[in-house]
Amino acid sequence: MSRRPFSLAHRESYLRFSSLALPRYTSYPAIPHWKDQLTLAAKGSELAAALEVGQAYSLYLHVPYCAKLCFYCGCQKEIMNPKSAAAQQKVEAFIQGLRDELALVAPAFQKAVLRHIHVGGGTPNFLNPEQWLQVKALIVAQLPTAPDLEWSVEVDPRTITEAHLETFAQLGVKRLSLGVQDFEDKVQKAINRIQPFSMVADLCQKARALGMNALNFDLIYGLPFQTRESIEGTLEKVLALRPDRIAYYRLAILPDLFAAQKNFAPEDLPQGKASMELNLLIQRRLQDAGYESIGLDHFALPEDALAIAARAGTLQRNFQGMTTGRDLPLLGLGPSAISSMGAVSVQNPKTTEAWLEALQQSETQLKAHHLTREDRLRKAIIDQIFCRSAIDVKELEQEFGEALIALFQEVLPDLRILEAEGLVSFDRHKCIRLTEPLGRLLQRVVASLFDAYLPRGAYLNGLEVGRASSVG
Ligand code: SF4
Structure with missing residues (x-):
């Protein structure tokens, strides 16, 4: 820009x-306008029909659990104490669900090659390192994968451990996406997400030391108590850590959909002119620091693949945001996950319970759209x-x-x-x-x-x- x-x-x-x-x-059309249905049993074959023999595709895996509720959150998640026996039972049922879903779709994908896995949530590091090794074993046992299979994972700096990082490095994860949101104490308290700068800085340093050099920060403006001064403070800290990519989202305020947002008093939220000033400040400050504006709310350092794709005119957009020209057909696994290949898009049942139930009755209809x-x-x-x-x-x-x-x-x-x-x-x-x-x-x-x-x-x-x- x-x-x-x-x-x-x-x-x-x-x-x-x-x-x-x-x-x-x-997506176009936006999901509320999807008007078709297809069964879970038919999902794999309908999607894979768009793939050529040997064609590469990408997998999105949704992990639907978090340890603590962030008040702004609009993601599909369930809040549990990860150390509780109930949580471990649920995670085991989730892994069994993945096994079942893979068994349903995998036969249709034997002709194609899995090239990239993106894990989002929820909190992917809610699963412990051993459980991640199990998940990887399930995937590679069922789907032909490229020798240089890439992984990217969204992580929560508050709950990720060194053992997680070592396991992710061992799995071949190259890109970590850190939920940062804001560095100011008052804002962090208001959103119920306390994570000091030192915690995030330490995570960046450890990830880079393990070879996970591609770091993405997710930040939000429009949160309670954010001001020009507070955003300046957050940006200064972000720039000190210099992630390769930054997504600086505008908070989607939809309290009727996301009940925890009712914790915010409307008068504490920057709106109208104040919100515009924050957006302009973010745009200017990131560009002054050498980031390129990729479109909407994404920024990247000039040498990052996203910035290179933007300059080359090969940028693409999918359910996960902006991607490079290597945007691949997408298979989604797990609750609420979206798949899109050729002219077909389909979404899994949204809650974990509904997804697990559907896996037992594979004639369950899923929300879909044929372009x-x-x-x-x-x-x-x-x-x-x-x-x-x-x-x-x-x-x-x-x-x-x-x-x-x-x-x-x-x-x-x-x-x-x-x-x-x-x-x-x-x-x-x-x-x-x-x-x-x-x-x-x-x-x-x-x-x-x-x-x-x-x-x-x-x-x-x-x-x-x-x-x-x-x-x-
Ligand atoms: S923002 Fe992330 S960590 Fe917080 S509740 Fe939502 S999904 Fe979980």
């Missing part, structure tokens, strides 16, 4: 649009908006022809409104560019214009409060 100043007019437009509730577009040709066109445009901050009409025309022309005729009056608001500009080469910095900060607004599943005018009015998070 360029460092052009943010004019008064830009500020006004930003404030007007950033309060709108709109989808995040990690239509029109979905594919709109998805291609939305992907370009997020990954290139531009819509290359000429390039898309080659693939979608008349359908693209018809769609642009339909949305042109709305695009002209966004042009007048300073979010997009038209160039001579049949390319529509998101302006810098305003349009790039409001990518979700421009994308929503192409979303056929939203009510008309949603890009100007947003969705009903509680149906989606606000844009900025």
Whole structure:
């Protein structure tokens, strides 16, 4: 993103649009609009039908347990004391569930090659090192894997042990994603997540010493008591540790969906102008420190694969956020995990209980979506908006022809409104560019214009409060 100043007019437009509730577009259509079903028994074969012999794919594994509730959290998780006998029984049932799910899907994946595993949660390090060795043994016994199989794992700095780190290194984990959120004491208390800087610094040092050099920090703005000064303090500490990638998410405030957010008093949350100032501060400070803006809320050091892909125009976006050009077809295992291959996307039952039950009755229907040709066109445009901050009409025309022309005729009056608001500009080469910095900060607004599943005018009015998070 360029460092052009943010004019008064830009500020006004930003404030007007950033309060709108709109989808995040990690998928198109957004999951609430998926309209198909498929059985758990058919999941493997339907997905693998899109793969060629020898084709590489990626696995997402969802570990649904945490030791303590963070009040902002919107993830699928269950809170338990990891040392309790009940927790260990549940983890054993979870591992058995993975064994069962692998047995169901693996026959369809024998022709393909597992190239990458990403483990998220919940808290992956809720499982102890021995249990991780069991999980790896299950996977490699059932699925043909690439010799240089890569792993990346999300970890909680408060509960990870040296034994975990050594085991992850032994499994071949190269990238760790650390839930950091914020370094200020007052903010940490308010979100019920205490993790001093020294704890995170120590983890970074140990991970790097074991060869896990690729570190990602997840941070959040929009938390209670965050101010310009507190974010400056957090950023100073983050920059001292210099992770390769940073995802600085805007807190999605949806207390009707995520009940623990009711612990926050609305007056303690930065909103409107205060939230905009925090976002602008984060963008400026990270870029001053040498990070490249990858799109929406992602940043990376120039030598990181994500930044290289962004410069090369090969960036892609999937359920886990921005990825490099090696975005692979995705198989999801575990409760709530999403899979996406070819034109098919499918989500496992959300809770651990429902997932385990479904594994006993494999005719259980799962929420799914088969992309239509029109979905594919709109998805291609939305992907370009997020990954290139531009819509290359000429390039898309080659693939979608008349359908693209018809769609642009339909949305042109709305695009002209966004042009007048300073979010997009038209160039001579049949390319529509998101302006810098305003349009790039409001990518979700421009994308929503192409979303056929939203009510008309949603890009100007947003969705009903509680149906989606606000844009900025
Ligand atoms: S933020 Fe992470 S560690 Fe905290 S409750 Fe949610 S999933 Fe668990």
